[in-house]
Amino acid sequence: MPAPSQSPLPRRLVGAPWSEGALAVVTAVAQLAPLLFVHSDSGRPWHWWGYLAAVGASLPLAVRRRAPAPVLLVCATFSSLYDLAAPLAPQPLWYGVLIALHGMASVSPPRVRIPVLLAICAAGLASIGSLDTATRGVVLCGAAAYRIVQEALNNVVKHAGAARVEVRLCWRDDGLDIRVVDDGRGAGKDLPSGGNGLTGLRERAAACGGTATAGPREDRLPGFEVRARLPLAAPGVGVVA
Known part of the structure; x- marks a missing residue:
């Protein structure tokens, strides 16, 4: 048996x-x-x-x-x-x-x-x-856009002394443009261009084939501006310090 x-x-x-x-x-x-x-x-x-x-x-x-x-x-x-x-x-x-x-x-x-x-x-x-953000965001490089905006806003709160900050997201055919603009005191001694926070957002953008810059506002008004461009299709690009 x-x-x-x-x-x-x-x-x-x-x-x-x-x-x-x-x-x-x-x-x-x-x-x-x-x-x-x-x-x-x-x-x-x-x-x-x-x-x-x-x-x-x-x-x-x-x-x-x-x-x-x-x-x-x-x-x-x-x-x-x-x-x-x-x-x-x-x-x-x-x-x-x-x-x-x-x-x-x-x-x-x-x-x-x-x-x-x-x-x-x-x-x-x-x-x-947004349906546009939902459909395109699936192929965007991870959470890079969110973290770049978050880091830019953290810098505004810590250093800018601003009364107003504006976040602008603009979809292009091949990517997403991000702009974070404030009306604070700009890039003074308290906010060096090579600070850890700004370096971090540049690294996040570079890690998925994008770019990020920070400096005086393009419209020459008082304040500071962070600009980033992220591609929809991320190539195999390493992190740039």
């Missing part, structure tokens, strides 16, 4: 009651790591919201097989709202969302997963705010 067959060990481990909880903890640690081990340029501690968002986008995975659709929606919500506060460690908070997406696709019937996926896509488009 043949011996009863047993499931392979990896399959038994995956199906164990504790495996989903362990996966949620590992995901939370991975998403908390940049907040725990990377320090901000300003020396300020990361905002508490970043820790909450990283945990909120991870721990629901412990019940992803019992409630796959709600878990995916919760993880996606926390992930999309990660940048709600500042300062925060730059990172894509998508590990939990991808795992939740796999869980829903593997256990949910089409009548459940298709509406949920459409809802998530619609919410993402609404958060972007």
Whole structure:
């Protein structure tokens, strides 16, 4: 009489009651790591919201097989709202969302997963705010545009003493033009052209084949202007210091 067959060990481990909880903890640690081990340029501690968002986008995975659709929606919500506060460690908070997406696709019937996926896509488009940005931004070099604008605004807050700042984004046939213009005191002794922040935005642009410059306003009015151009198709260009 043949011996009863047993499931392979990896399959038994995956199906164990504790495996989903362990996966949620590992995901939370991975998403908390940049907040725990990377320090901000300003020396300020990361905002508490970043820790909450990283945990909120991870721990629901412990019940992803019992409630796959709600878990995916919760993880996606926390992930999309990660940048709600500042300062925060730059990172894509998508590990939990991808795992939740796999869980829903593997256990949910089409009548459940298709509406949920459409809802998530619609919410993402609404958060972007523009169909043009959504369709073109997919092929733009990562989050470079967002980080360049963020760094430019940080410099305005820290150094410019400005009453007004304007961010202009203009799509071209082959790229995106970014301009951040303020009415502050301009490039004085408190804002050297080689400062860490400005060097960082130049590196971000160069990493995806773009360019970035900073200096007096083109219209010769008082203030400072950051200009960047990012291509839609990023060539294999290394980071330039």
